[in-house]
Amino acid sequence: MIRVILPHHLRTLANIGGEVELDVAGEPTLRSVLDALEARYPMLRGTIRDQVTQQRRPFLRFFACEEDLSHESADAPLPAAVTSGAEPLIVIGAIAGG
């Protein structure tokens, strides 16, 4: 079970109260977790990564275990503490703008 914490506006958009808990088949990666997230919440498609290029949107970042995973390969295994559910994968928006 993977725990995902989304920014406020995406929780509102998807009508999510708190953390999202996802079951992901195989070895979880950023790509497979986002695939599972978007499958459960289709309204999130395009809001975290571009629908065509699959690139992370520039003002969002991925953190877990106090590490920035934003520039890791989307197919790299996630940290063991994330795959075990001990730590969440955090999608965070840049603190910028108004």
Added chain:
Amino acid sequence: MSQVRVLVGTRKGAFVLTADGKREQWDVSGPHFAGWEIYHVKGSAVDPNRVYASQSSGWFGQLIQRSNDGGKTWEAVGNKFTYDGVPGTHQWYDGTPHPWEFKRVWHLEPSLGDPDTVYAGIEDAALFRSTDGGQTWQELSGLRGHGSGPHWQPGAGGMCLHTIILDPSDPGRIFIAISAAGAFRTDDGGATWRPINRGLHSQHIPDPNAEVGHCVHHVAMHPSRPGVLFMQKHWDVMRSDDAGDSWKEVSGNLPTDFGFVIDVHAHEPETVYVVPIKSDSEHYVPDGKLRVFRSRTGGNEWEALTKGLPQANCYVNVLRDAMAVDSLDKCGVYFGTSGGQVYVSADAGDSWAAIVRDLPPVLSVEVQTLA
């Protein structure tokens, strides 16, 4: 009794303002999509409860929202806007080639005959259509591909397709406008297009009379006379009596002919409204006075409408999609400002009152007249 429903898009959410036909007591709901930029909200003419909204954010990109109950509840529908084929390039501000990149949806125009068909005008400029209620979108790529596309340049606000006008007398005819390319028309439902900018004169571009390259801010049409168009260009208010084949200036006695909005009275096709703005470098009303100007002669002769509007220390702007008219008798006129006010006139502009004064900056105003 008649009702009106005013759909307001702002920098930080959407608002729905409703009143009975007197248009005096207003109910305000919102913000919907709080914190998001709502460039445009518009309802279907054939099913007024079907409403579409363009929701966007610098963080999370573009969403399209759809309501089936007049804006009370919403569902996110399709937001995948993929240019047809290899997008190619247009010109960047410095004249160098720049790839076409989707940024946002500026304008949503529901079909006049089918609530599930809706057009989207996007930045970088292109026209898309959905025939399944917004679930999927296809580009009408004949517009970008008609020939002049590689020469289009963005205006200061981006290269946006901001105006879509459907001809009620001819399903094949659509008018669109792009900043800063100009106006275009199709007569075959969007397959082929041609520029309709003859008569426009823009002193700030290399060829002031060029076929494309004009910064058209908005175009309006009265549905009973679809061949007559009124245009607020960057500078100049223009009129065409031949569906855009040629234009003549009708700025007349306006205090400044820069501006963004233009609209036509619901029952008087020769009565036109604009809100003059001081200049392209000072985007607010001149002399600290918020004045709507009305022409009852199809242009050239304009009168200032001031009753109920601030006439001192006012420095707001009124953006291109932020004016609308209802179809009651007397015609209601509505506009929203960069200061967050939405004004209504229930007497065709003779007098005005603020419906709300303190919304986020208003990007768009549309109105539905409900039986």
